[in-house]
Amino acid sequence: MVDTEAELARIATRESGLKKSLSRGQVVMIGLGGAIGTGLFAGSSLAIGYAGPAVLISYMIAGFAAIVMVLSLSEMAVAHPAAGSFGVYAETYLNPWAGFVVRYTYWMEQVVAVGGEAVAVGVYMTFWFPDIPVWIWSVGFAAALLFVNSRSVKNFGTFEYWFALIKVTAIIAFIILGLAGLFGLGRAPIGFHNLTGLPGGFMPHGFRGVWMAVIMGIFSYNGIEVIAVTSGETADPTRTIPAALRTMAVRLILFYLLALTIVVAVVPWTQVGATTFAQSPFVRVFAQSGIREAAGIMNFVVITAALSSMNTNVYLCSRMLFSLSRGGYAPGFLGRLSKEGTPIPAILVSGAGILVAAAVSKLTPKAYSYLFGIALFGGIVVWIIILLSHIGFRRRHGDQNLAVKMPGFPVVQIVGIVLLSAVLVTMGTDKDWWLSWIVGVPWLVLLTLVYFVWKRRRPADVPG
Numbered sequence: 107m108v109d110t111e112a113e114l115a116r117i118a119t120r121e122s123g124l125k126k127s128l129s130r131g132q133v134v135m136i137g138l139g140g141a142i143g144t145g146l147f148a149g150s151s152l153a154i155g156y157a158g159p160a161v162l163i164s165y166m167i168a169g170f171a172a173i174v175m176v177l178s179l180s181e182m183a184v185a186h187p188a189a190g191s192f193g194v195y196a197e198t199y200l201n202p203w204a205g206f207v208v209r210y211t212y213w214m215e216q217v218v219a220v221g222g223e224a225v226a227v228g229v230y231m232t233f234w235f236p237d238i239p240v241w242i243w244s245v246g247f248a249a250a251l252l253f254v255n256s257r258s259v260k261n262f263g264t265f266e267y268w269f270a271l272i273k274v275t276a277i278i279a280f281i282i283l284g285l286a287g288l289f290g291l292g293r294a295p296i297g298f299h300n301l302t303g304l305p306g307g308f309m310p311h312g313f314r315g316v317w318m319a320v321i322m323g324i325f326s327y328n329g330i331e332v333i334a335v336t337s338g339e340t341a342d343p344t345r346t347i348p349a350a351l352r353t354m355a356v357r358l359i360l361f362y363l364l365a366l367t368i369v370v371a372v373v374p375w376t377q378v379g380a381t382t383f384a385q386s387p388f389v390r391v392f393a394q395s396g397i398r399e400a401a402g403i404m405n406f407v408v409i410t411a412a413l414s415s416m417n418t419n420v421y422l423c424s425r426m427l428f429s430l431s432r433g434g435y436a437p438g439f440l441g442r443l444s445k446e447g448t449p450i451p452a453i454l455v456s457g458a459g460i461l462v463a464a465a466v467s468k469l470t471p472k473a474y475s476y477l478f479g480i481a482l483f484g485g486i487v488v489w490i491i492i493l494l495s496h497i498g499f500r501r502r503h504g505d506q507n508l509a510v511k512m513p514g515f516p517v518v519q520i521v522g523i524v525l526l527s528a529v530l531v532t533m534g535t536d537k538d539w540w541l542s543w544i545v546g547v548p549w550l551v552l553l554t555l556v557y558f559v560w561k562r563r564r565p566a567d568v569p570g
Contacts, residue, residue, distance in 0.1 A: 125259050125447035128339050130346045132263035134353055135270040136418055137333040142273055142361065142411060150366060151378055153322035158310040158375045159301045161319050161366055167525070168323025169359040172330055174522040175489045177512045178496035179334045180351040184344055184510050185503075187337035190429030192492045197433075199498030200491070206557045207550065208491045209430050214549065215484030216423035217456055219328075222481060223416040224248050230412065233405045247413060252457045255420045258446040259339050262421060269414035276407040277361050284368030300374050310375075321482065321529055321539065323362075328485040330358060331492070332418055335425050348510040420456060427452035435560070479539050483546035486526050493519045493526075 128136070153161045179192060188194045190209065197205025227247050228240030254265050287296050302308045309316060333350050337343040369378060428449040431441030440452045497516055505511060512518070533539035 126339055126341050127258065127260035128263045128336055128346075129341065130350055132267050133333055133336050133340055133346055133350045135267040135274075136263065136336060136421075137330060137350060138270045138274055138358065142270070142277070142358070142415070150322065150326070150369070153319040153326075154366075154370060154375050154378055156311065156322070157315040157319035158304075158306060158308070159370045160309040160316045161370065161375075162363060163309075164316050164319035165323040165326070165359075165362050165366060167316075167320050168327055169362070171324060171489070171522050171525050172327035173359070174512075174518045175492055176330050176333075176351055177510070178519060178522075179331055179492050180348050180510045181508055181512055182496060182499050183334040183337045183347050183351075185499075185508070187340065187343035187347070188429075190426070190433070191334040191337065192331065192488065192495060193426060193429055195495040195499065196491050199495045199502060202561075203554070203557050204491055204495070205433075206430075206435055206560075207553050208488055209426050209433075209435065210553050211484045211549070212488045213423045213426040213430070213456070215481045215488065216419045216426070217458075218481040218484070220248070220416050220419045220423070220456075223412045223419065227409055227412045227416070230405055230409045233402070248416070248457060251413065251417045251420055252453060254417060255424065255453045256444075256448060256450050258448060262417075266414060266417055266421075269410060269417060273407055273411040273414060274357075274361075276404070276411075277365055280404075281361075281364045281368060284365075284372060288368070288371055296372055298371050300371050304374055304376065317532065318536070321533060324486060324489075324526070324529055325482045326362060327358065328482070328489075329415065329418065329422075331488075332422055335422055351510075420453060423456040424449050424452040427456055479533070479542035480545045483530070483533065483542035484549075486530050487546070487550070490523055490526050493523050 150161070153164060157164050182195045182199075183191060186194065186198075190197075190205075193205050193209035193212070195205075196208045221244075224244035224247065225240060228243035231238065231243045232240065255262055285291075287293070288298065289295055304310070311318075333347060337347050340346050427436060427440050430436035431438060431452065440449070440455060442449065442451055444450050496512070497519055500515055505515065534543040
């Protein structure tokens with residue numbers, strides 16, 4: 107039997123050097139910043155195209171999986187705060203192979219996600235500058251965010267706090283104005299005819315459409331796990347992490363459900379639903395009102411949301427690469443820190459994903475959809491491993507003396523794993539998502555081969 111506490115103490119020591127400077131408010135906003143991005147503001151158009159008004163059911167199903175994952179993760183994050191987060195927990199409570207695979211898969215997922223967000227920002231900018239190529243905006247904004255991440259984590263936290271606050275405020279304003287329009291405060295009420303009165307009714311494409319939209323819902327919530335990654339740089343993780351996770355999970359699901367209700371109620375779903383990524387449905391809601399300035403303001407908010415998500419994703423993948431390096435799973439220079447405690451080499455290497463995204467955006471108009479599918483495959487695999495790690499965590503420690511306790515164990519974890527696995531299978535059998543498997547499965551095979559080659563060559567130097 108492995109001495110768990112000794113193993114975790116060893117891991118904590120090897121990942122030392124990061125500054126514990128993030129406050130509770132910053133952690134909450136970083137979490138919202140990571141989870142509220144193009145998944146809501148742009149990708150929701152794909153979900154609406156699949157499910158119509160029943161997209162609300164899709165996001166409830168996806169929200170269940172997100173809550174189970176994040177509360178399970180919070181138990182482990184409070185007990186063992188670390189930059190490697192769920193990579194460390196997989197290594198400790200499953201096996202070293204799982205820790206290796208989940209870290210690299212998450213790094214790949216986040217790098218690709220940054221690329222997808224960069225493409226989205228470029229598309230948004232065509233609202234004002236239709237003649238400037240998307241890839242120019244992608245690279246330019248990416249360079250700016252790499253600079254922000256290269257500063258101290260405290261500066262990053264402050265920057266992301268205000269970045270995320272803009273989109274949270276905008277969503278709240280959008281919800282308030284939307285509800286006023288629906289119920290006729292100050293003008294004739296729009297009502298809820300668009301939810302059920304269009305051809306096909308509330309569920310125009312049946313349950314299959316609802317299920318396909320769950321894929322988009324899972325991606326929209328992806329990023330909520332960032333709070334656990336911040337535990338290694340949080341001043342008081344025992345109090346900050348559980349409070350931040352509970353607050354963020356509730357706010358996130360309410361924001362998504364209320365905002366999407368307004369979108370499909372105000373504008374017919376046939377006008378905001380899409381099969382490929384284009385203009386944000388939020389912008390289209392304002393544009394159809396005839397107020398050009400309002401649409402421009404909302405487009406600015408959508409751009410801010412994407413940049414905020416990019417900023418957080420760069421943070422995430424750099425910390426995973428840092429953790430891999432400190433564990434001996436990646437070149438040593440990637441574990442170096444600046445005098446401000448920032449892993450600059452890991453940030454710069456991770457930033458290379460932006461260049462890939464810019465190249466993809468030049469090759470096909472479906473660049474965002476392709477990048478999204480690849481990132482989502484990795485994200486779902488990571489969530490499944492987190493739930494499996496939590497089962498191992500509980501078997502090792504029981505449910506006593508836990509600062510945070512996930513209710514319903516182990517039933518909800520098993521249901522979550524089955525749900526996420528079903529989403530993966532659906533992606534592999536659908537023509538719109540098969541590319542995620544074409545890239546994702548070989549990636550996992552390659553990682554497995556690399557792990558065993560690494561293990562054979564370095565059996566004595568590095569545990570695992």
